Amino acid sequence: MIWFIMIATGLFTFATRFCMLNKTVGKQLPTWLVEALSFVPIVVLTAIIVPAVLIDPASHKIAIADNPRLIAALVAVSIALITRQVVTTIGAGLATLWFLQWAA
């Protein structure tokens, strides 16, 4: 089953990349679709980030106070805005998390 899903999603992904290079399709996408698709990276990535930060892996409940991952994520956001570097952001976030876990 897993192989079936891997190949099916792989074919779909390839289709999204190839579709407009296909000569039989019109060259223009409708404006509303372009606008809607332009939000996809932001909404999908935020939807992955926020629960991963806010939900405690042990209790599966939302944790705001006393949540080292939330502080590490806020540090990462500031570093990302300042440096715009992926490696620096990951490094700062992980270092913050390790420090807070070690200090606790």
Add this chain to the structure above:
Amino acid sequence: MSGTSDTADTLAEAPSPKQEFWQGVCDESPLMFGVIPFGLVFGVLGIESGLDPLQTILLSAILFGGASQVVFAQLWAAGVPALIVGSSVCVINIRHVLYSASMAFHLRHLSLRWRLLLGYLLTDEAYAVSIKRFTNGRAGPFQHFHLLGSGTLLWTGWQASTIMGVVVGKTIPESWSLSFAIPLTFIAVIAPIMRTRAEIAAAVTAGSLATICQPLPWNSWLVIAAFGGITVGWTVHHLNNAKRCAG
């Protein structure tokens, strides 16, 4: 740009396929500082999620899209029904239609073999550098080799780092919380690109929906959050435009 002799210049001095290819490789290389750690993390995470080494490695070749592979592994590990895993991955990857549309103008004249190959290599990172070459650089008969170069470097780095991650994955202790590198990577990607009010509204909606909807059956939170966020973002965008026209 500089006058009438432009056409003749282009023909005389157009970069060769080799030059275009290596320019693509060069332009892509700074991005590899982000891609290789991400590939490592995916390799580690794939094994942690219970995929076997072959599945983890082949996922990098078949899907060839970091965020979607991470979601695939996470949802599969959580025992989510195949249909939801599939649709979540598809929602994430549908953004490629935009890249495809914007590349179409530059690539449509190529043979089917070229278009299939370049379509396969059309990822966020390769798109980002090669569209710059196509739109800002001087048009050349071999410019598609630029995308071949950027895409090939990205592909090779992604596969190699996934394999490295699979190999070292077993030896990394759980206490390192390495899986937290995934949300951190995504923070690094989106924090700098969020600008407009519509984008922020979309992100806030998606983040809240994803968190609130966690207990819903079949891990449907990702699909719900995506559609909710897009709807709100699109609406705010149009309200803003309407206001600007009125005022």
